[in-house]
Each structure stands twice: as structure tokens, then as C-alpha cells.
Amino acid sequence: MARNMSTSFVPITSSLSQLQSLNGLFAIYKKQGPTSADLLNTFKDALLKAGVQNPNSRKRKKQSLKMGHGGTLDSAASGVLVVGVGYGTKKLSTMLAGSKKYVAVGELGKATDTLDATGKVILEKDFEHITRQDFEEKLKSFTGDIMQVPPLYSALKKDGQRLSVLLKKGQKVEAKPARPVTVYNLTLQEFKPPLFTLDVECGGGFYVRSLVDDLGKALSSCAHVKNLVRTKQGQFTLEEHALHEEQWTLEHVLHSLQPCTQLEQGTKPSEEHNVNRT
Numbered sequence: 001m002a003r004n005m006s007t008s009f010v011p012i013t014s015s016l017s018q019l020q021s022l023n024g025l026f027a028i029y030k031k032q033g034p035t036s037a038d039l040l041n042t043f044k045d046a047l048l049k050a051g052v053q054n055p056n057s058r059k060r061k062k063q064s065l066k067m068g069h070g071g072t073l074d075s076a077a078s079g080v081l082v083v084g085v086g087y088g089t090k091k092l093s094t095m096l097a098g099s100k101k102y103v104a105v106g107e108l109g110k111a112t113d114t115l116d117a118t119g120k121v122i123l124e125k126d127f128e129h130i131t132r133q134d135f136e137e138k139l140k141s142f143t144g145d146i147m148q149v150p151p152l153y154s155a156l157k158k159d160g161q162r163l164s165v166l167l168k169k170g171q172k173v174e175a176k177p178a179r180p181v182t183v184y185n186l187t188l189q190e191f192k193p194p195l196f197t198l199d200v201e202c203g204g205g206f207y208v209r210s211l212v213d214d215l216g217k218a219l220s221s222c223a224h225v226k227n228l229v230r231t232k233q234g235q236f237t238l239e240e241h242a243l244h245e246e247q248w249t250l251e252h253v254l255h256s257l258q259p260c261t262q263l264e265q266g267t268k269p270s271e272e273h274n275v276n277r278t
Contacts, residue, residue, distance in 0.1 A: 018250060019047055019065050023086035024259040027236035029244045030081040036072045039081065046248040068092055071100070071233055074209075076118045079230030080238050085253075087260045094234070099184055101201045101232035104225055106212040108194040111222035115151050115209035119224070127221040132191040138218045142211060143186045147178040151209050181206040195226065 030039050044067055070082045070092030079102075084092040108127035112119030182203035190197040200208055209225050216223025231238045235258075243252050 016048065016065075020086070022088075022253070022257060024088040024257040025082060025084050025091060025236075026253055026256040026258060027080050027082050027233070027241045027243065028248070029238070029242040030073050030078055031245075032076055032078045035075050036069055036081055040067065040069050040083065043083070043248055046245075047250060047253070070094075073230060074116065074118075074228065076116055077228040077230065079228075080233045080236050080242050081230075082233050082236055085257075091260060098234035099201050099203060099232070100206070100230060100234075101199070102208050103189075103229045103231055104198045104200060104208050104212060105227040106196050106198065106215070106223050107226045108196065108216060108219075108221055108223045110194075110224055111213065111216065112224045113152075114224075115213045116225040116228070123222050125221045127194055127219075130193065130219050130221060132188070134219060135191060135196065135215075136188050138215060139186050139188060141218070142215065143183050145180060145182050148181045148207065148210050148214070149178045150205075150207055151213075179205065183211075201232075 028039070028043055030036060034042070044065060048065060065085070066089055067083060067085045068089045070084060073079060073081060082092065084090070107117075108130065109125060110121050111123040111125075113122050114120075183200065183206065184203070185199070185201040187199045188196060189199055198208075198212075200211065202208075208228055212223050212225045229238070236242065241256060243256060
């Protein structure tokens, strides 16, 4: 995989047939704001613009190129988003097996209904009693194999609909039961109350928002995520592999693509595939 995205590339004709022949995995940069699905559609639009006669036909685009992402990032989060194209969509689920790394900025003293800064403040508590030593001591109980309750506002589903969508419709949603997750490494990088910065390395199914919420409670206060960046997913890192918007071209994808080398005979690429975890 290319390490230096500033390298000059030999011009390659961007055609639909070339795009359809791609099979593999690569990573793009997700900025704050759009959903992961919306960002993927924008990315596809950029690639297909030169290869489709009618660039305004979303339906045709979806039929023309099989592409999906593995591991949803919240709208308010940014960072690495792994993309599968062609047969690569079959391998997106493996992105959950490898470790992920995040840098999270949390704020003590305020809890929100979404567990991040996009939500409504539902609780405020004192935090002046918390020292850096207290904080680092509590981190130990959140490292290793632990049990975690996923956030209510999440991409997890009930009866085929996302919990976050049901809540926004005003429907009552019960919390999912606690489940086992793994935290490989958890360190406090900065502590300037009410703000703090965590480096998190975790396995699949882990929610940083739940971690920060639980930490606030464990410290006899409350907390929410103010900013979240995914810096690594599987073998893809933000610094080395994630294609930024100005690099959303067929040339850059070709230089970044990790090809699928072992394909089952007779299999077909899956449809739009999203594996939802953040």
C-alpha cells in the first residue's frame, strides 16, 4: 500500500469498467457531520462522476458499483472509515475482529442523553474533587475484558430499525444488556478539568461513549464525549492510509487498495454493507 499520497501518479482513465473491476479494501477519512453512509455515497459520487453517463441517478450508481463500509462512525466523530469494494465487501466484517484506536476528549460534570456533545444535557454534577491520580486509578478497572452496556443512541437495531432512529421518533427504547468487550490499552493523555483526553485501543463492539459515561459515574460525577477521532481500524491508520476528500480519485484508490487475493469460487459481491460499531 502506498505510504506517500503526495506521489505524482500516472494519469489513469476513470471509467466505470475499471471501478467495477476493483476488489479489495482501503480507507477514507470521515469528517465530523455526515453519517458514515452519507459519506460513502459522496465518495461513490466522486468516483463514478466520470464513469456514469447520468451522474444524478443515485439508483444507477448503486447498481453500478458494489461498495460498503465496515464499522460505523457517529456523525459527530471523525477518522478512519474502512471501505470495501467488489469482493472486498465480503471482508468488511473482519474489520471488527482487529483492534481499533481512538483519541477521545471528554468533559466532566455534564451527562447527555446521547453520551456525546450532540445530545441534550440531562445531568450536571460537581467534578472538583477528581484528581489525575483518581482518574488514572479508575482507568484500571476499564482495561482488559469487561462488560459494557451499549448507548441507547446507537446503530444497534430493534425490529430492524436503529435504536437512535426509534428514539428520535419518540418511541420508548430499552437498553441492551451488558456484553463482553475488550480494552487492550487505555491511557490518560491530558487532564485539565473539566476536559480530559484518552487514548483507547479496543476490540469489536466497544463504545467509547459508554466508556466515558461509565468513567464519569465511577468518579462520583458524570461525563460525556466532546470529540472523538478513530485513528486506526485493523491495519488501516489515519496518518498513513485514510484518503482525504482531495484524494478521492480512482488513481489514489488504486494505489491504496489492499486487493482480495483469496476469493471463493462462485461468490458474488454483497450489496451495500455496513457493520455498525462505534
